[in-house]
Amino acid sequence: MDVAALSPAQARARFRAGERVPTAGWCRGWTQANLIAVPAPLRYELLLFAHRNPRACPVLDVGEPGAWSTTLFRGDLRTDLPGYRLYRGGEPVADLDEVTGQWRADLVPFLIGCSFTFEGALLAAGVPLRHLEQGRNVPMYRTNVPCESTASLSGPLVVSMRPVPEELVSTAVEVSGRYPRVHGAPVHVGDPAAIGVLDLDRPDFGDPVELRPGDVPLFWACGVTPQAAIMASGVEYAIGHLPGHMAVLDVRDDDYRVT
Template identity: 85%
Template structure:
């Protein structure tokens, strides 16, 4: 079966069985989300950080302390993503296939909106999505743009990039702008150096994609931003997803469409 035709439960079963692969293009029409789980004492700090940086950190769901499922994610957050990243004392210390033994009773899971959610709408509007064409992960970059900080959390904005033909830039902006809860319209169009990106061929996360003649790089706020904050803020313990290896939820992309 084509991975685009899988249900969320079927995809989660594959990940639980050991599939380790980026999820762009999986489960057509179903919403994907970024995972970040932090100790209970930091849950309100993360909520405030998200409130102050809503385009980068749109919160879709929050679990109870120690919970490994949420109302919108019916699987097991410890096993049903295709990859995880463990943070200790502000360092990424391990990439893991599951985190059952690492999942502490005080961890609070947050599910943050993902720009994969509006890619089907971009394609329907005739806007190409290069990483889907090439079967690779979306390129993501740490920018020089600081997020609004809280007392304990700070860090840079992370963006994802998709090259778009110049004549379709307006369409891409308008289409993605109808999905404000999953990052919405681009935060930057054009010159990557203006936001501190030195080389598009060397993303901080994900895979590089070709930018062809006549195309303009468009940059969307990215749900890796909270993980960048874990690093920048020296957070003692956290669990996130591997970049591009998302939580596939039990809600539809169109649930986040604003018409």
């Protein structure tokens, strides 16, 4: 079955059964989200960090301590994503297929908006998506742009990059700008070095994507930013999604579109 035609429940069942793939292009029309689960004492600090950095950390939903489902995600957050990353003392210590045994009773799950949400709209507007064409995970990079910090959390802005033909750059900016709650318009267009990205072929997360002649790199704020803050701040314990391997929500992309 075409993965774009799957419902969220069908996709989650496949991930629960062991399918491990990036989720760009899955469940057309359904919203995807980043997962970060932190110990309860840090939840308000993370909310404040998100409030101060809304382009990178748009909070869509928050669960109760120990909960493994939320209002917008009616599956099991411990098993129904296609990949997880476990952090101890700010260090990524394991990439896991499921985290049932690692999900502590004090963990508070946050679902953060994802730029995959507007990819369908980009395609509908004629903007090609090179990572889908090339069968790769979207590339993501740490920048030299610092996020606005809190007492316990700080770190760099992380961006996702999509090469866009020069004549379609304004279209991509306009279309994605209609989705402000899931990162919105790009935070940077053009020269990667201006934001501290020195080699597009060496992303910090995801896969390198080949630019075609006439392509311009566009950079969107990325929901992996909280994981970068977890690492930079030495948070004692956290669970995130494997970058590019998202939570598929029970809410539609169009619910986040503004006119």
